[in-house]
Amino acid sequence: ISLGIDQDRAAFLLSTMAITEVFGRIGAGFVLNREPIRKIYIELICVILLTVSLFAFTFATEFWGLMSCSIFFGFMVGTIGGTHIPLLAEDDVVGIEKMPSAAGVYIFIQSIAGLAGPPLAGLLVDQSKIYSRAFYSCAAGMALAAVCLALVRPCKMGLCQRHHSGETKVVSHRG
Secondary structure, three states: OOOOOOHHHHHHHHHHHHHHHHHHHHHHHHHHHHOOOOHHHHHHHHHHHHHHHHHHHOOOOOHHHHHHHHHHHHHHHHHHHOOHHHHOOOOOOOOOOOHHHHHHHHHHHHHHHHHHHHHHHHHHHHHHOOOHHHHHHHHHHHHHHHHHHHHHHHHHOOOOOOOOOOOOOOOOOOO
């Protein structure tokens, strides 16, 4: 509405976003079943592309630009929305044994972000009168999520742990 788009067209943008989200979920299922690369890297690529889509909204100035961004954003939200919980069961993340606890922690963090994000973005817009700042703040949050996601596998492999000098590892070999 701030760009001069009437309410009917704005509602059409949201509907288009929702429809493409469904296609994103289906597309993610096809890609993850083929396993061209590790699933966690596919998720990382999707999170990075979602970050790019949020930045792209700040450059859209008319209806068709917003439509393109809405389609891209909806598709990427669908890919992540359909895969982030099952991804926890992967051995690269926490594994099936720890999945219930990991899902609880994940949903807790997601809920905090869902509660705090909109008011903070609204505060940014109210203070600056610049709507693009809300998209920038969301994109910054997604970029931070991408960094955390990129660190999951190295931390799981022990690369993020501090190795103390002087300690020896006991390695057992079974015959």
